[in-house]
Amino acid sequence: GNSVTQMEGPVTLSEEAFLTINCTYTATGYPSLFWYVQYPGEGLQLLLKATKADDKGSNKGFEATYRKETTSFHLEKGSVQVSDSAVYFCALSDPVQGAQKLVFGQGTRLTINP
Amino acid sequence: EAQVTQNPRYLITVTGKKLTVTCSQNMNHEYMSWYRQDPGLGLRQIYYSMNVEVTDKGDVPEGYKVSRKEKRNFPLILESPSPNQTSLYFCASSLRAVLSYNEQFFGPGTRLTVL
Numbered sequence: 756g757n758s759v760t761q762m763e764g765p766v767t768l769s770e771e772a773f774l775t776i777n778c779t780y781t782a783t784g785y786p787s788l789f790w791y792v793q794y795p796g797e798g799l800q801l802l803l804k805a806t807k808a809d810d811k812g813s814n815k816g817f818e819a820t821y822r823k824e825t826t827s828f829h830l831e832k833g834s835v836q837v838s839d840s841a842v843y844f845c846a847l848s849d850p851v852q853g854a855q856k857l858v859f860g861q862g863t864r865l866t867i868n869p
Numbered sequence: 870e871a872q873v874t875q876n877p878r879y880l881i882t883v884t885g886k887k888l889t890v891t892c893s894q895n896m897n898h899e900y901m902s903w904y905r906q907d908p909g910l911g912l913r914q915i916y917y918s919m920n921v922e923v924t925d926k927g928d929v930p931e932g933y934k935v936s937r938k939e940k941r942n943f944p945l946i947l948e949s950p951s952p953n954q955t956s957l958y959f960c961a962s963s964l965r966a967v968l969s970y971n972e973q974f975f976g977p978g979t980r981l982t983v984l
Contacts, residue, residue: 759911787970798873798959798975799912806970844911848970856902856927857961857973859911 757782761845761860768835769868776830776863778819778845786847788812788821788828789857793842802830802843837867871896873976875960881982882950890945890979892960900966901943902927902973903935905956912959918943919966950983957981 762777780786787806791799803812808823817832828845845860873894882888894901902917904927914927918937932954934946943962947954960976 789972791975796977798977799961800975801972804970804972856914856917857912859904859913861909861911 757786757847757849757858759845759847759858759860761843761863763861764863765866766863767866767868770837771834772867774830774832774835774839774865776843776845776865778828778830778860780826780828780845780847782826782847782849784849786849788819789846789848790817790819790828790830791844791846791859793844793862795841799844835865835867837869840865840867871974873960873962873974875958875976875979877979878977879980881984883984884951885949888947888950888981890947890958890960890981892943892945892976893941894943894960894962894974895941896962896964896974897940898962898964898974899940900963900971900973901937902961902963903933903943903945904959904961905929906959906978907956915945915958950981952983955981955983 758781789804790802792802793799803814805812805821811820819830842862844862846857876891903915904912906912913929916935918924958979961973963971963973
Protein backbone atom coordinates (compact mmCIF):
# COMPACT_ATOMS: atom_id res chain seq x y z
CA GLY A 756 0.00 0.00 0.00
CA ASN A 757 0.89 3.67 -0.16
CA SER A 758 3.01 5.15 2.60
CA VAL A 759 4.99 8.24 3.53
CA THR A 760 8.09 8.33 5.73
CA GLN A 761 9.41 11.55 7.25
CA MET A 762 12.56 12.23 9.19
CA GLU A 763 11.99 11.88 12.88
CA GLY A 764 11.81 14.95 15.02
CA PRO A 765 11.88 17.02 16.94
CA VAL A 766 14.14 19.35 15.00
CA THR A 767 15.55 22.41 16.75
CA LEU A 768 17.36 25.15 14.84
CA SER A 769 18.51 28.69 15.39
CA GLU A 770 16.93 31.57 13.52
CA GLU A 771 18.34 32.05 9.99
CA ALA A 772 19.56 28.44 9.79
CA PHE A 773 18.99 26.27 6.72
CA LEU A 774 16.19 23.73 7.04
CA THR A 775 15.73 20.34 5.41
CA ILE A 776 13.00 17.90 6.39
CA ASN A 777 13.28 14.63 4.50
CA CYS A 778 10.26 12.86 3.05
CA THR A 779 10.13 9.68 0.97
CA TYR A 780 7.10 7.86 -0.31
CA THR A 781 5.83 4.57 -1.70
CA ALA A 782 2.90 4.65 -4.13
CA THR A 783 1.35 2.38 -6.73
CA GLY A 784 0.47 5.10 -9.23
CA TYR A 785 1.55 8.67 -9.89
CA PRO A 786 0.66 10.54 -6.72
CA SER A 787 0.36 14.20 -5.98
CA LEU A 788 2.62 15.27 -3.09
CA PHE A 789 1.91 17.81 -0.39
CA TRP A 790 3.44 19.51 2.61
CA TYR A 791 0.96 20.60 5.27
CA VAL A 792 1.85 22.71 8.31
CA GLN A 793 0.16 22.70 11.70
CA TYR A 794 0.78 25.73 13.92
CA PRO A 795 0.18 25.31 17.66
CA GLY A 796 -3.50 24.87 18.49
CA GLU A 797 -4.62 25.00 14.86
CA GLY A 798 -5.69 22.65 12.10
CA LEU A 799 -3.49 21.72 9.16
CA GLN A 800 -3.06 24.07 6.26
CA LEU A 801 -1.50 23.46 2.89
CA LEU A 802 2.04 24.79 2.60
CA LEU A 803 2.89 23.63 -0.92
CA LYS A 804 2.25 20.86 -3.40
CA ALA A 805 3.55 19.24 -6.58
CA THR A 806 1.48 17.13 -8.94
CA LYS A 807 4.01 15.53 -11.27
CA ALA A 808 7.65 14.51 -11.48
CA ASP A 809 10.20 17.36 -11.40
CA ASP A 810 7.58 19.90 -10.32
CA LYS A 811 8.74 22.28 -7.62
CA GLY A 812 6.24 23.56 -5.08
CA SER A 813 7.04 26.78 -3.21
CA ASN A 814 5.41 29.07 -0.67
CA LYS A 815 6.54 31.41 2.13
CA GLY A 816 10.21 30.71 1.31
CA PHE A 817 9.75 26.92 1.54
CA GLU A 818 10.44 24.68 -1.45
CA ALA A 819 10.13 21.00 -2.31
CA THR A 820 10.83 19.17 -5.58
CA TYR A 821 9.00 16.03 -6.69
CA ARG A 822 11.76 13.48 -7.40
CA LYS A 823 10.32 10.33 -8.96
CA GLU A 824 13.69 8.60 -9.33
CA THR A 825 14.34 8.81 -5.57
CA THR A 826 10.64 8.83 -4.54
CA SER A 827 11.32 11.90 -2.43
CA PHE A 828 9.79 15.30 -1.67
CA HIS A 829 12.17 16.97 0.79
CA LEU A 830 11.15 20.30 2.32
CA GLU A 831 13.75 23.09 2.39
CA LYS A 832 14.01 26.68 3.51
CA GLY A 833 17.10 28.84 3.28
CA SER A 834 16.62 30.95 6.40
CA VAL A 835 14.10 29.94 9.04
CA GLN A 836 12.29 32.29 11.40
CA VAL A 837 10.84 31.80 14.87
CA SER A 838 7.37 31.97 13.28
CA ASP A 839 8.16 28.78 11.30
CA SER A 840 7.95 26.75 14.51
CA ALA A 841 5.22 24.17 13.82
CA VAL A 842 4.61 20.54 12.94
CA TYR A 843 5.17 19.68 9.28
CA PHE A 844 3.44 16.79 7.54
CA CYS A 845 4.36 15.26 4.21
CA ALA A 846 1.44 13.61 2.43
CA LEU A 847 0.47 11.97 -0.84
CA SER A 848 -2.75 11.50 -2.75
CA ASP A 849 -2.85 8.64 -5.23
CA PRO A 850 -5.38 8.89 -8.09
CA VAL A 851 -5.33 5.10 -8.56
CA GLN A 852 -7.32 4.81 -5.35
CA GLY A 853 -10.15 6.79 -6.88
CA ALA A 854 -11.24 9.00 -4.06
CA GLN A 855 -9.02 11.81 -2.92
CA LYS A 856 -7.40 10.13 0.05
CA LEU A 857 -4.43 11.70 1.77
CA VAL A 858 -1.79 9.43 3.28
CA PHE A 859 0.32 11.29 5.85
CA GLY A 860 3.76 10.87 7.29
CA GLN A 861 4.11 10.91 11.05
CA GLY A 862 4.91 14.61 11.22
CA THR A 863 8.08 16.50 12.17
CA ARG A 864 8.01 19.04 14.97
CA LEU A 865 10.21 22.04 14.22
CA THR A 866 11.30 24.55 16.85
CA ILE A 867 13.22 27.69 15.91
CA ASN A 868 15.09 29.49 18.66
CA PRO A 869 15.81 33.25 18.43
CA GLU B 870 -15.09 33.55 5.40
CA ALA B 871 -14.49 30.15 3.81
CA GLN B 872 -13.91 27.64 6.55
CA VAL B 873 -14.43 24.23 8.11
CA THR B 874 -15.86 24.36 11.61
CA GLN B 875 -15.93 21.64 14.24
CA ASN B 876 -17.73 21.43 17.55
CA PRO B 877 -16.91 20.92 20.28
CA ARG B 878 -13.23 21.87 20.31
CA TYR B 879 -12.60 19.99 23.55
CA LEU B 880 -14.56 17.14 25.08
CA ILE B 881 -14.00 14.93 28.10
CA THR B 882 -16.41 12.01 28.41
CA VAL B 883 -16.73 8.56 29.96
CA THR B 884 -16.62 5.12 28.41
CA GLY B 885 -19.86 4.14 26.69
CA LYS B 886 -21.55 7.54 26.56
CA LYS B 887 -22.58 8.26 22.98
CA LEU B 888 -21.26 11.46 21.48
CA THR B 889 -21.31 13.37 18.20
CA VAL B 890 -18.67 15.71 16.85
CA THR B 891 -20.09 18.06 14.25
CA CYS B 892 -18.32 19.27 11.12
CA SER B 893 -19.58 21.90 8.73
CA GLN B 894 -18.08 23.58 5.66
CA ASN B 895 -19.37 26.64 3.80
CA MET B 896 -17.45 26.14 0.54
CA ASN B 897 -19.89 23.81 -1.27
CA HIS B 898 -17.24 21.09 -1.27
CA GLU B 899 -18.08 17.60 -2.54
CA TYR B 900 -15.54 15.69 -0.50
CA MET B 901 -15.37 15.51 3.29
CA SER B 902 -13.26 13.36 5.54
CA TRP B 903 -12.47 12.62 9.18
CA TYR B 904 -8.96 11.97 10.47
CA ARG B 905 -7.53 11.20 13.85
CA GLN B 906 -4.08 12.40 14.88
CA ASP B 907 -2.03 10.40 17.35
CA PRO B 908 1.61 11.00 18.41
CA GLY B 909 4.09 9.26 16.13
CA LEU B 910 1.35 8.09 13.75
CA GLY B 911 0.52 11.23 11.82
CA LEU B 912 -3.07 11.53 10.63
CA ARG B 913 -5.12 8.46 9.76
CA GLN B 914 -8.37 8.54 7.87
CA ILE B 915 -11.48 7.31 9.67
CA TYR B 916 -14.28 7.82 7.12
CA TYR B 917 -14.80 9.87 4.02
CA SER B 918 -17.68 11.05 1.86
CA MET B 919 -17.60 11.64 -1.88
CA ASN B 920 -20.93 13.48 -1.83
CA VAL B 921 -24.36 13.55 -0.16
CA GLU B 922 -25.44 10.06 0.96
CA VAL B 923 -22.10 8.56 -0.22
CA THR B 924 -19.74 7.50 2.57
CA ASP B 925 -17.00 4.91 2.90
CA LYS B 926 -14.50 3.55 5.40
CA GLY B 927 -10.99 4.86 5.71
CA ASP B 928 -8.11 3.12 7.42
CA VAL B 929 -9.38 3.12 11.02
CA PRO B 930 -13.22 3.04 10.95
CA GLU B 931 -13.85 0.69 13.90
CA GLY B 932 -15.97 2.29 16.61
CA TYR B 933 -17.10 5.24 14.48
CA LYS B 934 -20.10 6.12 12.33
CA VAL B 935 -20.76 8.99 9.96
CA SER B 936 -23.60 10.38 7.89
CA ARG B 937 -23.85 12.87 5.02
CA LYS B 938 -27.45 14.01 4.72
CA GLU B 939 -26.54 17.52 3.58
CA LYS B 940 -23.59 18.65 1.53
CA ARG B 941 -22.23 21.00 4.19
CA ASN B 942 -22.38 18.69 7.24
CA PHE B 943 -20.48 15.52 8.08
CA PRO B 944 -20.90 14.51 11.73
CA LEU B 945 -18.73 11.88 13.41
CA ILE B 946 -20.58 9.61 15.82
CA LEU B 947 -19.04 7.50 18.57
CA GLU B 948 -21.82 5.15 19.70
CA SER B 949 -19.89 3.70 22.64
CA PRO B 950 -16.60 5.54 23.14
CA SER B 951 -13.63 3.73 24.62
CA PRO B 952 -10.33 5.07 26.01
CA ASN B 953 -8.44 4.05 22.85
CA GLN B 954 -10.50 6.66 20.98
CA THR B 955 -8.84 9.42 22.99
CA SER B 956 -7.27 11.48 20.24
CA LEU B 957 -7.25 14.72 18.27
CA TYR B 958 -9.82 14.65 15.48
CA PHE B 959 -9.83 16.70 12.30
CA CYS B 960 -12.50 17.18 9.70
CA ALA B 961 -11.41 18.17 6.20
CA SER B 962 -13.09 19.04 2.92
CA SER B 963 -12.13 19.41 -0.71
CA LEU B 964 -13.86 20.87 -3.75
CA ARG B 965 -13.95 17.78 -5.96
CA ALA B 966 -13.88 14.21 -4.76
CA VAL B 967 -11.84 12.57 -7.49
CA LEU B 968 -9.08 15.08 -8.19
CA SER B 969 -6.04 13.92 -6.26
CA TYR B 970 -4.23 17.24 -6.56
CA ASN B 971 -6.92 19.27 -4.83
CA GLU B 972 -6.07 20.95 -1.55
CA GLN B 973 -7.90 19.71 1.51
CA PHE B 974 -9.11 22.33 4.01
CA PHE B 975 -8.97 21.33 7.65
CA GLY B 976 -11.04 22.29 10.64
CA PRO B 977 -9.40 23.45 13.91
CA GLY B 978 -9.59 20.04 15.54
CA THR B 979 -11.50 18.41 18.41
CA ARG B 980 -9.52 17.06 21.31
CA LEU B 981 -11.42 14.12 22.77
CA THR B 982 -10.60 12.39 26.06
CA VAL B 983 -12.47 9.21 27.00
CA LEU B 984 -12.07 8.20 30.65
